[in-house]
Amino acid sequence: MKLAGARVLVTGGGRGIGRYLVDRLVAEGALLGVLDQDMALCAELRSTGCSKAWSCNLAESDEVDLAVQAMLDEGFEPDVLINNAGIIHSEPLVNLLARGDRVHSRESWRKVMAADLDSVFFVTSRVVDHMLSKRRKGVVISISSIAANGNAGQTAYAAAKAGVNALTRTWAKELGPMGYRFAAIAPGFIDTPSTRAALNEANLARLQQQIPLRRLGDLESIFLAARHIIESDYLSGTVLEIDGGLVI
Ligand SMILES: NC(=O)c1ccc[n+]([C@@H]2O[C@H](COP(=O)([O-])OP(=O)(O)OC[C@H]3O[C@@H](n4cnc5c(N)ncnc54)[C@H](O)[C@@H]3O)[C@@H](O)[C@H]2O)c1
Known part of the structure; x- marks a missing residue:
């Protein structure tokens, strides 16, 4: 699919990786929805004129249905969906240092699964259904994580992202025959404010020693992966790891 002129819907496009993708895709001539x-971030995006934007909590199916309908009513019909919205959460199965109940909070488990996995299911099902009804082909990219391979201290997050990879492969098989492509991008540690906030200087230095390329990834590497997926018409069912070699 050609990027110039494509209508691309980015979830969580207000800041971080999503916002970078919005700005770079606009620069390549794509038409953006968020x-x-x-x-506030949605209002700011609209005011810049670079993107349309609708606010909703993607973890709530009713809100997703209303927001997608509002988007379609405004005439924005995506050719590409990028499921990027999500929350990063670290919590061990049993916290040996905690007093009282030491097991992983049920509340945070549900919150992470809702934000990182339910949201992908809610948005993709509505958007692909619309594409099918219009008999238009489409591409769906989901931002996963290398945590999907298993990551100590990230029980819920790892499970949610493994679920995202499974959905990507399942939908590639189910809808490939109709011309739809699905792929995931699994970043390692990307240099974003959320990554820096989660790591102190000592942890950051230790982490960089474990990465074969000895540095955090830049946002441009995620954009290049997304562009590659959109433009490569024989690519489907793939999880692209963008991690400087960390999972080798
Ligand atoms: N930053 C990294 O190093 C890294 C590494 C691996 C994977 N990821 C994944 O990349 C994605 C983006 O990460 P980021 O670092 O840019 O995060 P971020 O916190 O900087 O931005 C996330 C954006 O998503 C939105 N969002 C979150 N939950 C939402 C919900 N329920 N409904 C609607 N919007 C919601 C937020 O408002 C925000 O605009 C996430 O899926 C994350 O798991 C990030």
């Missing part, structure tokens, strides 16, 4: 729970 779904994000942050109303």
Whole structure:
């Protein structure tokens, strides 16, 4: 699919990786729509004129249905969906240092699964259904994580991202015969404010020693992966790991 002129919907496009993708895709001539729970960021995106934006909590199916309908009513019909919205959460199965109940909080498990996995299912099902009804082909990219391979201290997050990879492969098989392509991007540690906030200087230095390329990834590497997926018409069912070699 050609990027110039393509209508691309980015979830969580208000900041971080999603916002970078929005800005780079606009620069390549794509037409952008954003779904994000942050109303102020949605308003800002609209005011810049670079993207349309609708605010909703993607973890709530009713809100997703209303927001997708509002988007379609405004005439924005995506050719490409990028499921990027999500929350990064670290918590061990049993916290040996905690007093009282030491097991992983049920509440945070549900919150992470809702934000990182349910949201992908809710948005993709509505958007692909619309593409099918219009008999238009489409591409769906989901931002996963190398945590999907298993990561100590990230029980819920790893499970949610493994679920995202499974959905990607399942939908590639189910809808490939109709011309739809699905792929995931699994970043390692990307240099974003959320990554820096989660790591102190000592942890950051230790982490960089474990990465064969000895540095955090830049946002451009995620954009290049997304562009490659959109433009490569024989690519489907793939999980692209963009991690400087960390999972080798
Ligand atoms: N930053 C990294 O190094 C890294 C590494 C691996 C994977 N990822 C994945 O990349 C994606 C983006 O990460 P980021 O670092 O840019 O995060 P971020 O926190 O900087 O931005 C996330 C965006 O998604 C939106 N969002 C979150 N939950 C939402 C919800 N329920 N409904 C609507 N909008 C919601 C937020 O408002 C925000 O605009 C996530 O899926 C994350 O798991 C990030």
